Amino acid sequence: MTHVAIIVNMALVPYVENSLPALSKLQNSSAQFRFANHDLRLAQDWKKLGVAAVVWDAAIVMCMYLEMGKVDLNGTLAIELGAGTGLVGIVAALLGAKVTITDREPALDFLSANVKANLPTDYQRSVVVSELTWGKGLERYPSSGFDLVLGADIVYLEDTFVPLLQTLEHLCSDTTVVLLACKIRYERDTNFLSMLKLRFKVEEVYYEKQRDIYVYKACKLPHRRDL
Ligand SMILES: C[S@@+](CC[C@H](N)C(=O)[O-])C[C@H]1O[C@@H](n2cnc3c(N)ncnc32)[C@H](O)[C@@H]1O
Numbered sequence: 001m002t003h004v005a006i007i008v009n010m011a012l013v014p015y016v017e018n019s020l021p022a023l024s025k026l027q028n029s030s031a032q033f034r035f036a037n038h039d040l041r042l043a044q045d046w047k048k049l050g051v052a053a054v055v056w057d058a059a060i061v062m063c064m065y066l067e068m069g070k071v072d073l074n075g076t077l078a079i080e081l082g083a084g085t086g087l088v089g090i091v092a093a094l095l096g097a098k099v100t101i102t103d104r105e106p107a108l109d110f111l112s113a114n115v116k117a118n119l120p121t122d123y124q125r126s127v128v129v130s131e132l133t134w135g136k137g138l139e140r141y142p143s144s145g146f147d148l149v150l151g152a153d154i155v156y157l158e159d160t161f162v163p164l165l166q167t168l169e170h171l172c173s174d175t176t177v178v179l180l181a182c183k184i185r186y187e188r189d190t191n192f193l194s195m196l197k198l199r200f201k202v203e204e205v206y207y208e209k210q211r212d213i214y215v216y217k218a219c220k221l222p223h224r225r226d227l
């Protein structure tokens with residue numbers, strides 16, 4: 001089991017374990033940040049849980065973007081997809097949003113512990129951690145029920161592109177804002193953007209050069225009869 005998990009994880013990143021200093025950051029048992037005037041310390045567990053248990057650069061860049069204040073978060077109903085360690089959801093909550101922080105079932109205990117450890121008591125009731133596997137059981141989440149959908153580094157598995165799009169379509173109303181922070185690693189990643197553009201108006205709102213991360217903002221297009 002462990003071996004399978006590690007091989008799968010390695011296939012998801014464009015470098016081999018131990019080959020780059022960048023990866024030692026992922027192997028560290030914690031990662032520290034300061035966002036929204038709070039010191040945050042996220043536990044990481046790459047060996048055991050892989051991609052869902054480390055903080056990816058896209059999450060950091062998304063938090064930087066949220067801190068800029070270009071998107072209104074105060075009182076906003078937000079949902080985070082593929083939250084991993086939960087950094088983005090935590091920062092959105094600290095900036096005033098009510099956030100449903102989601103990921104697949106195996107990631108949830110680790111995610112909940114990180115959310116709990118990093119939010120002061122008075123913010124705990126602004127967040128809910130719950131299971132959302134893209135495309136599955138979407139009826140458990142209100143259709144068009146969110147003002148903001150957040151996703152950091154969630155566009156990387158081609159098999160999930162269609163269910164991820166279905167999830168966005170389900171969650172979004174005509175006024176919902178979707179923010180995706182993306183590392184463009186492979187050509188297929190841009191295929192997702194092309195697919196998204198069939199249903200959403202997509203614009204690049206931020207690019208962080210050092211980490212090579214793009215933030216895209218997407219809003220549902222009015223329903224077209226010819227589709
Ligand atoms: C590269 S990690 C990014 C984690 C976090 N957002 C960050 O930026 O640090 C991708 C995340 O997507 C989640 N994920 C992958 N496939 C998924 C699916 N089909 N449904 C829901 N989440 C999924 C993984 O569990 C993982 O937490």
Ligand SMILES: *[C@@H]1O[C@H](CO)[C@@H](O)[C@H](O)[C@H]1NC(C)=O
Nearest residue numbers: 024025028029030031032041
């Ligand atoms: C691990 O991360 C912590 C911050 O959470 C940092 O202080 C420490 O230097 C890092 N250790 C290594 C070996 O990179």
